[in-house]
Amino acid sequence: xxxxxFVVLLASLATLASCSSGGGIGASPxxxxxxxxxxxxxxGLAGNNATICSYVDPSEQSDCSTDTSQVHxxxxxxxxxxxxxxxxxxxxxxxxxxxxxxxxxxxxxTECHQNSDPNSGLPTSTAGFADAxxxxxxxxxxxxxxxxxxxxxxxxxxxxxNSGSTTTTTPATTIPSTPTTTPATTTPGTTxxxxPATTTPPTTSTTTTP
Numbered sequence: 001x002x003x004x005x006f007v008v009l010l011a012s013l014a015t016l017a018s019c020s021s022g023g024g025i026g027a028s029p030x031x032x033x034x035x036x037x038x039x040x041x042x043x044g045l046a047g048n049n050a051t052i053c054s055y056v057d058p059s060e061q062s063d064c065s066t067d068t069s070q071v072h073x074x075x076x077x078x079x080x081x082x083x084x085x086x087x088x089x090x091x092x093x094x095x096x097x098x099x100x101x102x103x104x105x106x107x108x109x110t111e112c113h114q115n116s117d118p119n120s121g122l123p124t125s126t127a128g129f130a131d132a133x134x135x136x137x138x139x140x141x142x143x144x145x146x147x148x149x150x151x152x153x154x155x156x157x158x159x160x161x162n163s164g165s166t167t168t169t170t171p172a173t174t175i176p177s178t179p180t181t182t183p184a185t186t187t188p189g190t191t192x193x194x195x196p197a198t199t200t201p202p203t204t205s206t207t208t209t210p
Contacts, residue, residue: 027081029055034091034147035081037154041145045075045101057148057155064158074102082118087129089149090157092136094118096143115143 027033029040037055044052049072053064079097100112121144123132136146137159146157 031055031153031155034084034086034093034145034149034154037147037156038081038093038095038145041156042075042079042081042095045073049073055156057157058150060158070105072104074104076100076102077112083122085122085129085132087126090129090133091147091149091154092122092129092132092144093147094120094122094144096120117143120144 027035027039029043030036031040041052041055044050044055049068052068052073053061056064077097077099079095079099082094082096084091084093094115094117096115096118098112098114100110103109103111121132121136121142123129132144133146136142136144137157146159147154148157149155
């Protein structure tokens, strides 16, 4: 099991909180809204795992199918779909309630969480949406479910291999380096003048004897 995708999402869903925007009305499974996609995904977790991947971002459905063939997931407890925020083709849906998630592989692991704040995890400004969305994808403590719109239909984004996020790589710009050669400055050599050696004739001391 990869750390992204189901493991992070399920831990997040286990922190479930209330449902549907504003009025607390539960959403029906479907693809016409982020809440509908989240409802369909949760219904698959709570019942027939075979339907889970149809609510996952199409680019991630192959990875989803691989994981669901190896691991069984089960959501129990009471949860609801609370408020949401939509920005372009991405959205965040808050989940509330008291939920336990059972992950059965070679052994079974159960995680239980609760949330009662219908706005938990939603950004307080448009500028904060990108960070809140990334946090939903990567954090096991987020109370939101990230959703993505593809060809007019909404799906949950599980971040399998980061396929739900787009990374733009800017090619490196190579600036040709033009070497600048500074001509060497030749300082005319200094001609050393050698002064002829001065020969001092030896002084002969003459002693005159009377």
